[in-house]
Amino acid sequence: MILYPAIDLKDGQAVRLLRGEMAAATVFNDDPAAQARAFVEAGARWLHLVDLNGAFAGRPVNAAAVEAILAACPDTPAQLGGGIRDMATIETWLDKGLARVILGTVAVEDPELVRAAARAFPGRIAVGIDARAGRVATRGWAEETEVEATELARRFEDAGVAALVYTDIERDGAMGGPNVAATEALARAVSIPVIASGGVAALADLIALRDTGVIAGAISGRALYDGELDLAEALAALG
Template identity: 80%
Template structure:
């Protein structure tokens, strides 16, 4: 199982939100590229980047910070937030992002997801952000009646590289991930599922790994707070 350290970008800074609330942001640093380099030095295989302002604006906002990260590290990075048209997808892939994450458009323009997955095999992921099993869009500000599993299954034949499942009510809360729901989703589809939201300890990562079906996990606040040591976590998962 791959561990993805998270760098969430708001106004050019590294932050973590509590349950998706932009007004409940904790700033952990003003040099995202240095944070990315520290994660790489600790041995991570991937980085998970989110343009939080972009998710609300519907277009990239923290582009300079993302490019600074790409210029500083050699490990691949996936990026979500404000990516809602083919031109933006192409621009980020050309600039060195290994995989783009499409969230809002997966609901509002699913044909774009399919088109992008065909054009860029292995480089398109779908972000499934949910409250009580139902998808939320536009930076989690708008809730829908669409069930996560239904949306995931609709992309089974699209060539999507991964599904990133976030339980919004657990995100940044340090209360543990929704292991059962994440595993249920992973068993319901053939697309690899990455867990996001609530990972607070090595035990949480082990619980996700031990499901045998979860392909990866994203952690942010636990790494910044020191509740989770990245090097030790990576060693344990690889061992």
């Protein structure tokens, strides 16, 4: 199972939100590129980036910070979500060196774009599924839909997407542990690799996700910044 250290970007800084609330942002580093280097130096094999402002604006906002991270860590693949809602933006980011882009809102609103992108860029398109009580939320988690997370995942079963990033919004940034049961259920419902996001607070949480045998990856942010989770130790434990 791959561990993805998270760098959430707001106003050019590395922050963490509590349950997706922009007003509940804690700044952890005003130099996101330096934070990325620190994660890579600790052994991270991937980076998970989120343009939080972009998720609300519907377009890239923290592009300069993302580009600085890519320049600082050219040999470490990175995936980015937030505000990526058209093919031109997808192409631009992949051309700039991102290994993978994560499409969330458009997966609900324009699923054909996801399918087209997955055909055009094999292995480089992921779908972000962000849910409250099992129902998908879009546009920076500000709008709730009636779409069930598993239903949305199954829509892309034959699309060729590289991964699903599943976030339980109520767990995100809350340090209360991930929703292992819901994430495992989703992973068993589809053949697409599932990456767990939200709530990882300790090494035991990562072990629990890994031991399901079906979860391909896990994202951690606040636990790493708060020191509750040691990245090098976690990477060694996961193998």
